[in-house]
Amino acid sequence: MSNLLIVDDERSLREVLQIVFKKEGYKVSVASSYQEAVAQVKAAVYDLVVSDIKMNDGNGIDLLKDIKAANPETLVVMITAYATTENAIQALKMGAVDYILKDNENFVEEIKITVAKSLEFSRLRQEHRLLKRQFTQQNAIHNIVGSSPKMKELFQAIETVSATQSTVLITGESGTGKELVAKAIHLNGSRNDLPFVSINCGAFPETLLESELFGYMKGAFTGATINKKGLFEVADRGTIFLDEIGEMSLPMQVKLLRVLQEKKFRRVGGTEEIPLDVRIIAATNNDLQKLMAESKFREDLYYRVSVIPLEIPPLRERKEDIACLANHFLRKFNLQMERSILRISEEAMRSLEQYDWPGNVRELENTIERAVAFETTEEIKVERLPPKMSCLNPSEIGGSSKIPKNGIDLEKHIEEIEKSYIVEALQKCGGVQTRAAELLKMSFRSFRYFVKKYDLR
Template structure:
């Protein structure tokens, strides 16, 4: 279904085309002058404009030029009389018009074909962009590196989820690869040939996020000199990934909820709605149950998004994958740096496995990239992040535990008390979260903490 504007100074032709095109399932608006068509183009987004060439005051060629200035993605089909053929042909050859149709008894059928061709060309353009992304290797399930049981379970979940059209909510800590999972869901789905677009909801202020998602029309705000399609419209037929959905304001949450319910968007400054067919995948590293309880995230939107929840495991829960990932990143960055590094030192691999990786896969990737840049030999030595050295005394003390009289055993080298206490607090938080299945309010109860204090510690230790 497409959004179509018909412009002809003969009202009977407008009515005839409107009836015929609506029967085809299109959304149709009609105007009887070139000036009215230009005003419509200024206030709404159209997939196709069908306009007569010869009209008083503002003719079809002027409508064509205005459409391509205001909305370059809009296809324009010209309707011509016999004596307008030369002008129509010139417009097509110049690359402005998508097609031209002569007024004849077969006008309706010819218009149907021209619109179908214009819509198909737009679809093929989107598909070609999607195929280029696939060729770059960014969307494949194979790019989710890991053979651990946790990753095997995740990949099976992706395969099952992909075949549905349901909304997906991905949970996972920062750096676990939530966007990679979203791309894999898209690639394994029937929508794989259509666009995949992503946006970080926390990276934009509310007003800018609205225009990015829903688009805007000329004059909607200062600097809006032409119509712009939003990501929902650009993604029609495909998938849109809303990362850090928990950062979206309550006002924007209401607008997103309406889109999910009605499957229509209204561009900023626009007066008409545009139907969209988009699969929504959202992601968060926050506990949305707790945010709903705190009143900062809408409960109805949460249930709309979390039709199919997917949990991405942190790296510390898939230790068996660390060596595989490290070698994967070595193969990625060594050739790019012009270095012939054949392997990672055995002792470095041991250190990599022992570290708990609070920044997850992203931190591991950055660590390997840095090590490659600094390595001068053919075997890679990896320096573990400095906080690990700080935590070594704490880790040793934690293993030793308390002495029989309830005191901490302090060896001859002393102990870093601050790091020791921090290590215990972090460990208790992680254990409580695991026992509470990620529900922060329950975890706070297990630790006899107020929810406010629990949230403060979670933020302190970046959990």
């Protein structure tokens, strides 16, 4: 039942409206003056207020401000005996839903319809918001694929954590899905219509990281030619994702700790204290315990950020997930490359399940991406997988070690090779993509996909 308040200093009109709206099935309260109305608006929550404009002790426009301040969701319909366009425009500008003349033979009918329509509109709007929210929430979690007991536990933890505002520390090897989980926590929580801002703390030298996070004022350092907001401000009321927090320098750790403790910060070169209102999610693939033992990570900061720790297990510890992840990526790349490969062959799936996945889900994703690109039949064959996965004895793959002493970023290395082939094929065929695709024995669609991926236009 909607809750109405009728405000008018003219008794007869008050009573008429009270009777009319009660008959319509609303819960109706009345106020006979501006002061009385203000007190009532502050004390209760009304769905809709019908208010006179001219009252002995004040006016309806001021009351409108008080109502919106108390509860911006409350609808307000203005009624008046003296119509001036100026008043009407002002009222509508300030958020009144309508403006009705008392001096009008259809007054009662008109106000009945206006009230009913406004309430219906507001109900639909609320319902829409709710559905939209449920939709993003569902999608957030459904984006994460996994059916192993460990992943089920993780889904449960995401649900629980989303409902709180606590700082979360996500740990896990590279490629396990830390950023995906951070986003799911954000989208599943109450701040989901506000920004999710992500920063890789390992990618910036110390001073740059500081100005990225806190912002700066013009003249704070050479190159600071404008005032700039930092990411803490950009993420205002939303979530900030501090990725690779283990890579942060010690002085920067001190600065971050201070901000987390005091819940306010200053831009570099600034004096204004800006309140911090963001949810913080941090992530690392470093062993922070070890870094603390080596005095490379501050213990006090660790306790600040790890209020709720979430660990994502490596893929090799949840091999049940490999098949559903592989099929998930098959669907994804079928869509992206406009292919229609039906399945992953049994033999190929067995190889995927036997492999240890040091690069975790990301490595699996990249493997399926390449397999989809190069597969010419309707199922992914084991031959499309890198030799190291195809259940062969490593000695059969051949040759001496190609891995340099300091190790190699295999993913990047393979991508570079891939790109060089695409470039060369394009050059050989004078930029004619269909011929270049033939040369590499891949479909035109796959070829076009790679051209786009490496921005080779």
